Amino acid sequence: MLALVRAAARPRLTASFARAAASVHTLPALAYAYDALEPHISAEIMTLHHTKHHQAYVAGLNAAEAAYAQAATPRERIRLQAALKFNGGGHINHTLFWKNLAPAGAGGGELADGPLKEAIVRDFGSVEELKARVNAATAGVQGSGWGWVGYSAATGKLEVVTTANQDPLLSHVPIIGIDIWEHAFYLQYKNVKPDYLKAIWNVINFKEAEERFVEATKQASA
Template identity: 65%
Template sequence: MLSLARPVITRAFTRSAARRLPLVGAASLHTLPELPYAYNALEPYISEEIMRLHHQKHHQTYVNGLNAAEEKYSKTSDVKQQIALQSALKFNGGGHINHSLFWRNLAPAGSTNQPSGALKEALEKDFGSVDAFKKAMNEKTAAVQGSGWGWLGYNPSLKKLEIVTTPNQDPLISHVPIIGIDIWEHAFYLQYKNVKPDYLNAIWNVVNFEEAGKRYDAAT
């Protein structure tokens, strides 16, 4: 019987920082990636408590959900059941992709938190200045209604950087992700309560622009 493909996961993942997702029915399982720094390394801007909960609980939940959905998918050839599993695959697969990218998107304050090279030149060209980019990124990300993500993405058709948002855990597939900011409450509420602008202003102290620069170089 016909087996449905899952382009949402595979297309988005080709340029993400997470591990390549295996095809449905593959023997390997998705696993929680290790952080490239200690849980308290982003303080005082993102607390150790938030990082532990965000990584060990929330991201782990997406990994578990993705593995469970893929296992169910691999065991059925019924098209209706495969269609019914699409939302779980998209949500948990997107959560795994987005968070795997997000952890490498961050670095301890004072290490690699200023753009340089080709990325800096592109930010100045497309937004006027680095500060203007940060302001525009914060405004658009803060305007996300409910849960979602703010992205700096590279538009391969227009060959320029653009700010876009995605709802829930939808991965960015229209652009190559360069920087992603998690605007779900679990990313900031314990520390910043409901004041999203404070979280967005603070996160630039721990954005890993060295990693973002590598993504930009690869995209261009």
Template identity: 70%
Template sequence: MYAATRTLARPQAFRTFASPALNRFKHTLPSLPYAYNALEPHISEEIMTLHHTKHHQTYVNGLNTAEESYAKLGDSLADAKKRISLQSALKFNGGGHINHSLFWKNLAPASSGGGDISKAPTLKQAIEKDFGSVEAFQKALNTKTAAIQGSGWGWLGYNKETGKLEIVTTANQDPLLSHTPILGIDIWEHAFYLQYKNVKPDYLNAIWNVLNFEEAESRFIEAKA
């Protein structure tokens, strides 16, 4: 989709897992649709490289390991107890894999249309209807996301029951299950600290310059169908 510059989006080392046992499971690190430096100056190359190849890879590895352990369990009460004990690892690593796989597509270089809400006319109209204006929506999402205690995600989600767009937050790596995710913002420190330190508002203001509204438009239209 976007021409790679200077840095390859996915090194060869991250294409497969070393352990044959893990290869039974199909979760792999997805490639980025742009180079690691493509979101600069808004998100640095260093952050993107570490975020993708280290943090997301860790969630993929953890999910495969948890699923492998789960698959080996039998029907005894002891195995049932072990199965229950694996739920937190499956939720955390599975959520991390789901959220980040969505997040990478959620971003686009400013030079390729990132940050341009005119690429999402249907979504823009709905945002103006449900929030009053695009500016009011951005302020509300930034405020609620910045207020997350610890780590988590800020979301623009579509509520199928009400037919409205709503701002939702989730803790840690919990995936958004109550709504269809349209836009998601990672507020874990690994997503911004190397560049923005502890000033979350600066990161949240900057990320609007590289949000992929074309992708968000597709998700919104699909969610409403």
């Protein structure tokens, strides 16, 4: 998973996409049923979010990469960069997001003692304080975007970061990501973002987050 993120972090993002144009991106399967995250995230939201919104990013990325590979001039390639960034970011972010979730009672919301919990307490004081800071920052995103708990290789700490639209998190290694686009919550929570943000912690896959964190710290010290 981190390999996907590191690939996205390469300075010449569009060039890396162009080199991969021969490969076709596909919609990743979920490890759980669409209704498995209820009552915190409804089956209707999950179905639409996965099969419609994420699928649209996959289709858009494939189309943009194909067009980039065929582009004859620098002007044409520059024109395609926005589509590559938007759809590529949407694909990367959502691929991370689905793994970031797990049903309550099957690991969702359960943070066991271990390296991630120790780092959260060290960097935020408590797990509850982490949640409060993430929720405040994510609720404050203007328009659409993402809230993240990211690992900074520069500081060696976990930090709360936000990104706009479908911009991938490039400044940090993403450990936990929360989608704050309206399609992620509006059918169930309407315009009350804080209720969605409070509920989603019940289905955050902390085991997956810890695996990302451990790998990130290993890479930083290598």
